[in-house]
Amino acid sequence: MKDLSRLRQQVRAAWAKVPPEKKPKLQLKMLDAHNHALAARSKAVAAVLRPAPRELAALHRLLNDDLDGEMLAPGAAAPADFFTNVGPDGQVYFGGVDFDSTDPGWAYCFPAMVLTEGSTPPFAVGKTIQIPDSATLALLGDWGGANPPALAVGAAAKLSDYLIHLGDVYYAGTNGGDILDPYESTNLVDVWPGAVGRSFTLNSNHEMYAHATGYASALAQAPFSAQGGNCFALYNNSFRIVGLDSAYYAPDNQLEDFPGYMIGSLGPDGGQLQFLQQQISQLTAGQRLILLTHHNGLNLDGSIPTAADDPYLLWQQVTRCLQQLPAAASQSVLWYWGHVHAGAVYRPQSINGITIYPRCCGHGCIPWGVASDLSQSNNVLWFESQVVGPGESYFVTNGYATLKLNGASLTESFWNQKGELSWSTPPAA
CATH class of the missing domain: 3.60.21.10 (Metallo-dependent phosphatases)
Incomplete structure (x- = not known):
C-alpha cells in the first residue's frame, strides 16, 4: 500500500508547480471522476456509461483530504454502506486491495508526470x-x-x-x-x-x-x-x-x-x-x-x-x-x-x-x-x-x-x- 502521508506530500508538491491557468480544467476533470466514484459507491455506477480515470478521482481525494471520508483506502475496514462493484469494463471499485480502481495510490501518476517534465530521453x-x-x-x-x-x-x-x-x-x-x-x-x-x-x-x-x-x-x-x-x-x-x-x-x-x-x-x-x-x-x-x-x-x-x-x-x-x-x-x-x-x-x-x-x-x-x-x-x-x-x-x-x-x-x-x-x-x- 502506498504511504498516504508521503503520497499527499508528493501530490501537493506537484500541484504547486502546475501553472494557474491550467488548474481549472484539471479541477473540473477531477470533480467529474470523483462523482463517478461516488456513483459506484452508491450503487448507481451502472447508470454511468463509461468510467472516469481512476487517477483523476484519486488526485481529487488527495488534494481535498478525502482519504477518510467519502472514499476508502486499500486495506481499510469498509463502512456498511460501501460495496464492491464491477464496472462494465471489469474495473473493480472498493475492492480493498492495492491497484483496484479506488486505490488512492493512483494519484501518484500526477507527481510522476509533473516532476519529470522536460526529461524525456530520445526515442531509440x-x-x-x-x-x-x-x-x-x-x-x-x-x-x-x-x-x-x-x-x-x-x-x-x-x-x-x-x-x-x-x-x-x-x-x-x-x-x-x-x-x-x-x-x-x-x-x-x-x-x-x-x-x-x-x-x-x-x-x-x-x-x-x-x-x-x-x-x-x-x-x-x-x-x-x-x-x-x-x-x-x-x-x-x-x-x-x-x-x-x-x-x-x-x-x-x-x-x-x-x-x-x-x-x-x-x-x-x-x-x-x-x-x-x-x-x-x-x-x-x-x-x-x-x-x-x-x-x-x-x-x-x-x-x-x-x-x-x-x-x-x-x-x-x-x-x-x-x-x-x-x-x-x-x-x-x-x-x-x-x-x-x-x-x-x-x-x-x-x-x-x-x-x-x-x-x-x-x-x-x-x-x-x-x-x-x-x-x-x-x-x-x-x-x-x-x-x-x-x-x-x-x-x-x-x-x-x-x-x-x-x-x-x-x-x-x-x-x-x-x-x-x-x-x-x-x-x-
Missing part, C-alpha cells in the same frame, strides 16, 4: 535478434506491480525461453529521487523473472507518466540490456516477432490531458514506422508476422475504433503498414497487446486479404472483475473469467500467455497465475 530503435526455430515466449502484460498475483504470474512464466513484458509499471515508472519513488526498479527490474539477454519490455502509458525516464533506465540494465531500444524484433525461419512502442508518441500527452498517454500511436513517419516497415519487408516465404504493443488495437469488446481517418489510431497505423506484406509471406498476422487488464481472444479481422488475429494479454497484475463488455460481445471468442473470489464477479485470476514456436507450427496458450492452462490453440502451420 532497438535490435533485431535471431532466436531458435523452437522456443517458447511468455508474454506478461501490465505486470509491473510486484503484488502477490504478479509475483505468482512471474514464477509460473519463468520457465519459458524468452519473457516479454507488454508494459505498465505501477503506479508510474519512476526512478526515485528526493520525492519520487523508484517503482521502475522495485516493481519491474528487481523482481523480473526472466534471464539476461532473453528478456524484453515495452514502453507504456504508466511509464510515460514519468516521461520514459524509468523505462530508459530499465533498458540500460540487465535483464533488458539486450533489447537496445524502444522497439525490437526477434526472428527465426518461420516467425518474425516485432515489439513496438505505442506510448512514446501518444497524442494525448500534455498536462491538460492527464492522465493521458491512453491513445496508442507508433509516431510520425520515419523512426519506428520505418523500423516496422523494414521488418515487414524482410519477411521471407511463409514467414509469419507477430506484433506486440502495449496499447490495444481494438476496443475492449473487440470492435474496431471509430474515426478511421485519424492517423493516431493504432489500428489504422498498423493495418496500413500491413498492406506492405510481401506476397510470399504468410498473410496471417498475430497481434498481442496489453493496456486493458483482461485476457481475451477476439475473432479474426480481415483487412484487404490480410487476416489479423487480435489478442489482449493485460491481466498480469491488476485486480479485475468479470467484464460485461466481454461477456456480452459477439467479437470475443474467449476471455479469462475464472473468479478466485471473494465475490461472484471479482476477482478474476491474473495470468499470462505463451507462444510455443516449433518449426513452422505455433501454439498459443493463456495460463492463470498458478500456471494452469486457461485456453489454447492446437499447433497450426
